[in-house]
Amino acid sequence: MHIHQIRSELKECLSAKRYRHTEGVAASSRELAARYGASPEKAELAGWVHDCAKEMTLDEMKALVREGGLAVDAPVLKSRALLHGPAGSVYARLHFGIDDAEILSAVFYHTTGKPDMSLLEKIVFLADYIEPSRDFPGVEELRALAEQDLDRALIAAYDSTIRHLAEQHVYIYDLTIAGRNYLILSQRHAQAE
Numbered sequence: 001m002h003i004h005q006i007r008s009e010l011k012e013c014l015s016a017k018r019y020r021h022t023e024g025v026a027a028s029s030r031e032l033a034a035r036y037g038a039s040p041e042k043a044e045l046a047g048w049v050h051d052c053a054k055e056m057t058l059d060e061m062k063a064l065v066r067e068g069g070l071a072v073d074a075p076v077l078k079s080r081a082l083l084h085g086p087a088g089s090v091y092a093r094l095h096f097g098i099d100d101a102e103i104l105s106a107v108f109y110h111t112t113g114k115p116d117m118s119l120l121e122k123i124v125f126l127a128d129y130i131e132p133s134r135d136f137p138g139v140e141e142l143r144a145l146a147e148q149d150l151d152r153a154l155i156a157a158y159d160s161t162i163r164h165l166a167e168q169h170v171y172i173y174d175l176t177i178a179g180r181n182y183l184i185l186s187q188r189h190a191q192a193e
């Protein structure tokens with residue numbers, strides 16, 4: 001499916017607020033890709049489709065994940081917040097016809113993160129955080145950091161997510177913590193060299 005058609009479908013099926021966010025993530029992904037040497041086209045497309053399943057019901061998300069034959073951990077299957085990434089990657093493949101594994105993986109992991117993310121996965125994860133319509137305390141610092149150091153900005157984004165979840169006393173997915181720790185150790189390693 002051509003990107004124009006994908007965009008107009010998203011405009012139809014997403015709320016106005018979600019569409020504006022999506023547009024922002026596409027633009028921020030493109031910018032980060034240009035800055036850090038990933039494909040701007042791929043990053044933009046991943047940004048466009050990253051939240052395509054976000055407004056589905058949990059049952060719709062589960063059906064997609066089943067249809068796509070994806071293995072997903074039990075806690076993820078119970079949470080719309082966690083499942084919309086995997087479900088979105090299936091929707092992007094089956095409905096939008098995107099078969100680029102890097103793009104699909106960036107969509108899959110955009111909420112949870114994971115250890116050893118690819119450049120494109122990092123870009124979409126961070127763009128989701130800093131796109132222009134985001135407004136939370138510290139977002140300006142995070143945007144500035146994203147222009148200087150991708151991994152440090154990612155750590156700050158992980159920390160902010162983990163802090164927020166801990167303050168609400170809700171479940172924190174293992175892969176998110178592991179993703180954060182992976183970057184901390186790789187930074188230490190880089191400093192020690």
Ligand SMILES: [Fe+2]
Nearest residue numbers: 050051054111
């Ligand atoms: Fe999302």
Ligand SMILES: [Fe+2]
Nearest residue numbers: 025050051128
């Ligand atoms: Fe998003």
